[in-house]
Amino acid sequence: MAMMPSGTSGNPYDSLNNTQIEQDLIDPDDANINDLDDPTEPTSDRAPLTGNIQNSRNPLPQSYLNSSIPGEDRRAPQNTIDESVWDTLSRDVMAVWEKMRQVLWPKYLLGGFLQRGGGLGGAERGEGDSLAGGFRGIAGRWPDADVVLQGGMSEGLRDWDLWGPLVFCLLLSLLLSMTASSEQKTVVFSGVFALVWVGEAVVTAQIKLLGGNISFFQSVCIIGYTLFPLVVAALLSAVHLPMIARIPVYIVLIGWSLAAGISILGGSGVVKNRVGIAVYPLFVFYVGLGCLCFIS
Amino acid sequence: MERPQPRAGDLSWRLSSHPITLLFFLGFRISSLLFYILGSLFTENFILVFIVTILLLAADFYYLKNIAGRRLVGLRWWNEVNTASGDSHWVFESQDRSGSAESGAPSQNATDKRFFWLALYAQPAWWVVLAIVSVVRLLNPIWLSLIVIALILTITNTLAFSRCDKFSQASSLASSAMYSGGMAKSLAGGLFSRLFRG
Numbered sequence: 112m113a114m115m116p117s118g119t120s121g122n123p124y125d126s127l128n129n130t131q132i133e134q135d136l137i138d139p140d141d142a143n144i145n146d147l148d149d150p151t152e153p154t155s156d157r158a159p160l161t162g163n164i165q166n167s168r169n170p171l172p173q174s175y176l177n178s179s180i181p182g183e184d185r186r187a188p189q190n191t192i193d194e195s196v197w198d199t200l201s202r203d204v205m206a207v208w209e210k211m212r213q214v215l216w217p218k219y220l221l222g223g224f225l226q227r228g229g230g231l232g233g234a235e236r237g238e239g240d241s242l243a244g245g246f247r248g249i250a251g252r253w254p255d256a257d258v259v260l261q262g263g264m265s266e267g268l269r270d271w272d273l274w275g276p277l278v279f280c281l282l283l284s285l286l287l288s289m290t291a292s293s294e295q296k297t298v299v300f301s302g303v304f305a306l307v308w309v310g311e312a313v314v315t316a317q318i319k320l321l322g323g324n325i326s327f328f329q330s331v332c333i334i335g336y337t338l339f340p341l342v343v344a345a346l347l348s349a350v351h352l353p354m355i356a357r358i359p360v361y362i363v364l365i366g367w368s369l370a371a372g373i374s375i376l377g378g379s380g381v382v383k384n385r386v387g388i389a390v391y392p393l394f395v396f397y398v399g400l401g402c403l404c405f406i407s
Numbered sequence: 408m409e410r411p412q413p414r415a416g417d418l419s420w421r422l423s424s425h426p427i428t429l430l431f432f433l434g435f436r437i438s439s440l441l442f443y444i445l446g447s448l449f450t451e452n453f454i455l456v457f458i459v460t461i462l463l464l465a466a467d468f469y470y471l472k473n474i475a476g477r478r479l480v481g482l483r484w485w486n487e488v489n490t491a492s493g494d495s496h497w498v499f500e501s502q503d504r505s506g507s508a509e510s511g512a513p514s515q516n517a518t519d520k521r522f523f524w525l526a527l528y529a530q531p532a533w534w535v536v537l538a539i540v541s542v543v544r545l546l547n548p549i550w551l552s553l554i555v556i557a558l559i560l561t562i563t564n565t566l567a568f569s570r571c572d573k574f575s576q577a578s579s580l581a582s583s584a585m586y587s588g589g590m591a592k593s594l595a596g597g598l599f600s601r602l603f604r605g
Contacts, residue, residue, distance in 0.1 A: 196428075196474055203473070273465075274465070281462075296454060300457070326488045326494065329488050
């Protein structure tokens with residue numbers, strides 16, 4: 112956007128920015144963020160005026176922009192601002208599918224089987240290999256939760272989205288409320304909906320408090336996607352699967368969710384001897400939802 | 408009677424340079440509001456209204472963030488996570504829409520811009536109004552949960568885009584100063600102010 116003639120533009124920031132930025136324009140580009148003048152303070156005399164002025168775009172005067180929402184202004188690694196709508200949609204759908212794939216084939220289960228089969232471990236995991244493989248080589252033991260939890264988080268999971276959590280949460284609430292009596296439908300629906308989101312928040316808070324290197328929404332995203340097996344359980348309940356058949360099937364489905372949750376949360380860097388504590392609330396969460404599916 | 412010729416910047420979709428994007432954008436924005444209002448007035452089926460409104464809100468959020476924002480005003484924001492530390496931070500991207508011949512940048516359509524910012528700021532205001540109405544009508548407090556979700560989604564987008572706009576103006580000020588020889592002026596201005604204050 113160009114500099115608008117003041118007064119004609121509808122943007123409230125025009126007049127605000129003009130005075131503040133001009134002072135910072137002449138900061139040299141070898142100054143880092145700490146050296147830039149804070150325009151809210153009186154400028155000191157030390158600011159050198161002899162710097163190279165070529166670089167007007169890159170080190171932006173960020174100190175004042177960072178006040179309320181910290182951020183950075185930059186070009187994306189791949190330029191996405193003038194791509195077609197179709198490109199955007201297909202890229203995001205692929206990202207969602209990538210996360211679904213991680214849930215459908217939990218690496219932890221797969222790693223355990225392969226290891227037992229013939230010591231092929233190491234090849235089945237992405238970038239966590241060097242570290243985890245090294246562990247196994249030295250210790251020569253089965254891949255337990257500890258080893259998996261030390262592995263790195265795969266690239267596809269770094270960019271979180273909330274489509275999975277939203278859709279699965281809605282489906283779970285809807286399917287569970289379908290079997291409820293008609294005057295309880297609304298209560299069941301909103302109860303399950305709230306339970307899922309609060310549960311995700313509590314499990315995430317637990318992992319964060321134990322020192323996990325994972326952002327809040329990333330964890331919510333992952334836990335939301337791992338609800339998929341439980342949605343299958345809720346669907347089976349909605350079509351009135353007999354009680355006897357539910358027990359083994361639901362135990363497998365809960366185990367599936369748990370395995371996916373543990374193996375994907377692997378990169379969260381939860382400290383080694385606290386893995387049990389970190390995973391336990393996740394276990395309680397899945398079992399609780401599983402029981403809801405069972406009794407409905 | 409002849410209709411007056413629309414001027415640049417008027418709120419008429421015929422002046423837009425991306426009419427379909429604009430239409431979808433306004434459609435998503437209005438439909439979520441409308442569905443909630445009609446649903447809460449005429450039906451007791453909370454579950455249906457809740458699900459459809461949430462899905463419309465999510466679609467609106469996604470469409471505004473990823474498509475309408477960059478096509479209508481050339482702005483885009485996203486949230487990025489540093490895998491090593493788990494910290495997340497905001498990233499803003501903007502397109503040069505100065506329309507200057509030197510850089511070959513496209514120019515900003517004034518109608519698109521007005522529609523975009525009006526809809527961006529009006530939406531949270533409407534939801535606040537609906538929240539007040541639902542309290543006054545003594546609706547089941549369960550409806551408020553839907554409004555809270557709507558407010559969170561719309562306000563997030565509004566904040567992020569206004570922030571993004573601020574960033575883009577900072578960078579375009581910097582580049583326009585470079586292009587038009589305003590550099591000397593701002594350098595002199597800075598020098599002067601420093602001399603006087605020193």
